[in-house]
Amino acid sequence: MSEIILHISSGQGPEECAWVVAQLAGVFAAEAAAQGLMCEPVEPVTGPCASALLRLSGDDVHAFVQARTGTIRWIGTSPFRPLHRRRNWFVAVKPAPTAEDALDFSDADVRYETLRASGPGGQHVNKTDSAVRATHVPTGLAAFSQDQRSQFANKKIARLKLAMLFDERRHRGAEDAKRALWSQNHALERGKAVLTYEGVAFRSR
Template identity: 65%
Template sequence: MSGDAMAEIILHVGAGQGPRECEWVVAQLARVFLREAEAAGLACVPVEPVEGPVPSLLLRVSGSGAEAFAAARCGSIRWIGTSPFRPLHKRRNWFAGVSRVPPPEAVPDLRDGDIRYQAMRASGPGGQHVNKTDSAVRATHLPTGLTTTSQDQRSQHANRRIARLKLQLMFVERQERGAADGKRSLWERNHALERGNAVRSYEGPRFRLVPD
């Protein structure tokens, strides 16, 4: 078995500063990528439940070919269609951004000793996915004050892992924002995605892939 057969990649799909339509596209892309991954013999699952439009989400992709799958989708994704919320809106192009969450070894400055994990009771609307126990976790990076939470997994260990993944993403974004010396952050750059070339385009309510 090759090393790639066991590959696991975490993808971040975000709407940046885009409107609700872009958040809707983010949620739809989770379903589209799941469908495409299954066709490619890969596993692709949301790290947390996806319910309705969301500003961002994490997807776990695993299996042989995961690297190529991720590489083909990282960048700007365009959806061409009528707004599901404002049918009279003239805009037809809506964007989301896809990027890889760096593995822990790629973020050596984010040390476990600097992270405080706290168990907490899950909050939210009380849907079937929300825990009623104290298995939710808040992770705080003490030197910077960056804080993330995870509450949708059944075990505290799983929520702790996801909270750290989110912290890695925030930490790298903060580093890059600093390195850019005032230039737009990774998150903010998503706001200008339409000015770049989309790596993939979909159209219509069924998200049909548009040929290059």
């Protein structure tokens, strides 16, 4: 059984695009379930969010991800500005890069720190040091995870986020690496959407 982490990003888009990201997390979960696949958010998706990570697993997960990789268009009225004339909103979807994809990324250069988790997340919160911060020592890039149930799982997600930051740094330069991770909207190819959804029910077109 294969597993892929899918990254949905609103990039530099407005709040409507962040809203679409959150809605797509639910839409993809339903579509995956209909195909016999498992799909769950890596971290809680609550309200509009600039970025979401989904964990997908199953026998045909690669085909599912491939069909959704690229620009996704949503056609509808802004849920925040009903009088806004814009009707087309775009987000980006792609598999999250792994540490193995980043050729210069070495786990030997990563420092892990455990911290006490805070906020919602279950009985373990504020009782165990389950949260993890991963820092790439040579570059100073850091990523944090606290929403998984175990320290091991949080370490895995923090490492994944760090690999994503590292990949963005390699492609865009160190100056805006952290900001660039969640700022992909300018690269979206409008008019070349791989999938289009319409209305609040997110009907596929």
